[in-house]
Amino acid sequence: MRKRIGEFLYRHQGLEGILYVLPFVSLWAVFLAWPVGYGIYISLFDWNPMRGSKFVGLANYITLFHEPRFWNAFGNTFKFAGMTIPLIIGLGFAFALMVWGWGRTRRGTTAVQAILFFPYLLTVSIVAIVWKWLLDRDFGLVQHTLTSLIPSAPVFLTSTTWALPAIALATAWWLAGYRMVVLQAGLEEIPQDLFEAAAIDGARPRHQFFHIILPLIKPSLLFALVLTIISAFRTFGQVLLMTDGGPGRSTEVLALYLYRVGFDYFQVGKAAAAGVILLFMILLLTLIGVKFLGLKSELQ
Amino acid sequence: MKAWRIIKRYLPYVIMYGIAFLWIIPILWMADTAFKPRPEILTIPPSWIPSHFTVENIQRLFAQWPFGRWVLNSVIVSSFVTLGSLIVSTLAAFSFARLHWRGRDTLFMILLVFMLLPWQVNVIPLFFTMTKFGFLNTYQGVALQMIAMPIGVFLLRQFFINIPKELEDAARIDGCSSFGVLTRVIIPVSKPVFAAFGVYMFNFAWNEFFWSMIVLRKSQMVTLPVGLKLLQGAFEIDYGLILAGAFMASLPSLFVFLLLRRQIIRGFTLAGSGSKG
Numbered sequence: 064m065r066k067r068i069g070e071f072l073y074r075h076q077g078l079e080g081i082l083y084v085l086p087f088v089s090l091w092a093v094f095l096a097w098p099v100g101y102g103i104y105i106s107l108f109d110w111n112p113m114r115g116s117k118f119v120g121l122a123n124y125i126t127l128f129h130e131p132r133f134w135n136a137f138g139n140t141f142k143f144a145g146m147t148i149p150l151i152i153g154l155g156f157a158f159a160l161m162v163w164g165w166g167r168t169r170r171g172t173t174a175v176q177a178i179l180f181f182p183y184l185l186t187v188s189i190v191a192i193v194w195k196w197l198l199d200r201d202f203g204l205v206q207h208t209l210t211s212l213i214p215s216a217p218v219f220l221t222s223t224t225w226a227l228p229a230i231a232l233a234t235a236w237w238l239a240g241y242r243m244v245v246l247q248a249g250l251e252e253i254p255q256d257l258f259e260a261a262a263i264d265g266a267r268p269r270h271q272f273f274h275i276i277l278p279l280i281k282p283s284l285l286f287a288l289v290l291t292i293i294s295a296f297r298t299f300g301q302v303l304l305m306t307d308g309g310p311g312r313s314t315e316v317l318a319l320y321l322y323r324v325g326f327d328y329f330q331v332g333k334a335a336a337a338g339v340i341l342l343f344m345i346l347l348l349t350l351i352g353v354k355f356l357g358l359k360s361e362l363q
Numbered sequence: 364m365k366a367w368r369i370i371k372r373y374l375p376y377v378i379m380y381g382i383a384f385l386w387i388i389p390i391l392w393m394a395d396t397a398f399k400p401r402p403e404i405l406t407i408p409p410s411w412i413p414s415h416f417t418v419e420n421i422q423r424l425f426a427q428w429p430f431g432r433w434v435l436n437s438v439i440v441s442s443f444v445t446l447g448s449l450i451v452s453t454l455a456a457f458s459f460a461r462l463h464w465r466g467r468d469t470l471f472m473i474l475l476v477f478m479l480l481p482w483q484v485n486v487i488p489l490f491f492t493m494t495k496f497g498f499l500n501t502y503q504g505v506a507l508q509m510i511a512m513p514i515g516v517f518l519l520r521q522f523f524i525n526i527p528k529e530l531e532d533a534a535r536i537d538g539c540s541s542f543g544v545l546t547r548v549i550i551p552v553s554k555p556v557f558a559a560f561g562v563y564m565f566n567f568a569w570n571e572f573f574w575s576m577i578v579l580r581k582s583q584m585v586t587l588p589v590g591l592k593l594l595q596g597a598f599e600i601d602y603g604l605i606l607a608g609a610f611m612a613s614l615p616s617l618f619v620f621l622l623l624r625r626q627i628i629r630g631f632t633l634a635g636s637g638s639k640g
Binding site for chain 1: 375376378379380382383386387388389390392393396404405406407408409450451452454455457458459462463464465467470474476477479480481482483484485486487488489490491492507508510511512513516541566569570572573577587588589591592595602605606608609612613616617620624627628631632
């Protein structure tokens with residue numbers, strides 16, 4: 064009997080293939096794919112599960128586009144991305160070069176690598192709590208040290224200009240180590256004889272960097288960039304816990320804005336519209352990245 | 364001349380250890396604060412060495428909050444997510460990599476696009492979907508979308524596809540069904556990638572914050588990241604208590620990392636470079 068089932072399935076491989084993906088695909092369809100469509104649907108309504116919802120077309124989007132607070136959050140999201148992305152990729156790449164380049168001849172690089180990587184394993188709440196405490200206006204270690212070294216240093220978390228950079232810094236502390244290990248793996252894949260050949264030809268370290276390392280690490284670098292873009296644009300926890308969007312609304316990013324609108328003010332339709340905008344903005348940015356990367360070739 | 368050579372030899376060490384030292388300060392300061400007596404936390408200038416160290420903050424944490432329960436919730440959710448996604452992703456990845464059916468590649472492309480959509484941002488419709496299922500304040504309410512994340516299918520497929528066809532053919536000739544091929548050929552040779560993906564998923568679930576905060580609204584049901592946020596909710600910020608919570612919450616990660624450093628970094632490298640499977 065069992066053999067008969069096996070034979071049947073082998074002859075109808077199509078059916079069998081679908082059977083194997085079914086558990087995953089049904090979960091995916093219900094909990095990831097459907098909510099995207101459902102979100103678009105909700106965004107077209109004045110949504111109220113209690114009293115009944117009213118179809119309003121694009122009114123939620125139009126309200127958003129006329130709202131200064133939305134544009135403020137929109138701008139903050141881009142400002143934050145503009146700060147964290149170069150910071151994370153820059154530090155991650157510098158660390159990777161350091162650990163990789165000095166690792167072969169010097170001791171202790173594994174410990175250094177472990178320390179630089181470890182913050183990534185912490186949850187965003189821990190990162191936010193620790194940095195909020197380090198930057199506390201009166202008793203923060205980092206804040207106090209800075210103020211005593213440079214008397215004119217800003218008080219980060221209470222400054223409308225410096226609060227967002229401070230959150231970006233905390234985020235870089237959290238994530239740079241992860242980019243480091245990924246890029247380090249990329250560096251280790253470069254064949255050693257390329258460097259030997261270059262050295263024989265008299266290439267200086269500077270030339271080796273620009274003509275061997277950079278071209279060969281480019282795919283890993285771009286991939287890290289795409290991952291960092293996604294995480295920067297959906298930033299939420301750090302902001303909520305470190306400044307709660309303040310002072311004023313100077314650190315209110317889009318994810319926090321839509322959380323406020325949806326779960327504090329119960330303007331569900333409007334929050335859904337903001338969610339749709341954010342989601343498709345991220346998708347567009349990453350698709351540009353993917354096209355740039357030529358990830359498609361990986362499918363064949 | 365000689366001095367120059369000494370500088371050149373030791374400068375890399377100074378830079379490297381200097382950076383590592385700066386990087387670890389936040390962790391040390393967190394631990395330091397967690398063990399300070401309450402009045403000595405708020406001093407100007409901040410001082411590393413208090414009159415004595417105390418576990419009073421940690422006692423207060425356990426007395427006032429269901430901290431142990433939060434740890435338990437986190438362990439349950441993360442294990443559920445890891446196990447669940449390993450099972451469904453393996454089955455699906457096997458089908459995408461090894462079986463032939465119509466629409467396979469189209470469906471896979473769609474999944475790939477969804478991998479780039481951060482579902483956490485989509486909280487409003489997710490919230491209503493979960494409400495309909497009655498999954499608010501439940502473990503499955505937090506876990507199910509994480510199990511449905513396509514990243515595992517993508518990673519595992521990438522690995523399965525490179526397993527030589529001859530191995531599969533040999534098993535087929537010996538009378539193995541597809542399921543036999545999966546359990547006797549594919550799974551045994553894929554242990555490293557399972558470990559890597561498992562580490563990735565466990566950490567992801569352990570640290571997930573945005574969605575967990577929305578779906579878990581009872582203080583008994585929340586996971587650690589959300590619990591830590593509750594500590595901050597009081598009127599007067601009790602830094603001793605909050606930092607004790609953060610410190611205790613980071614201990615599991617620290618222990619596991621010290622034990623399995625190499626495997627964890629390897630796992631993340633594999634999961635993070637995506638295409639390099």
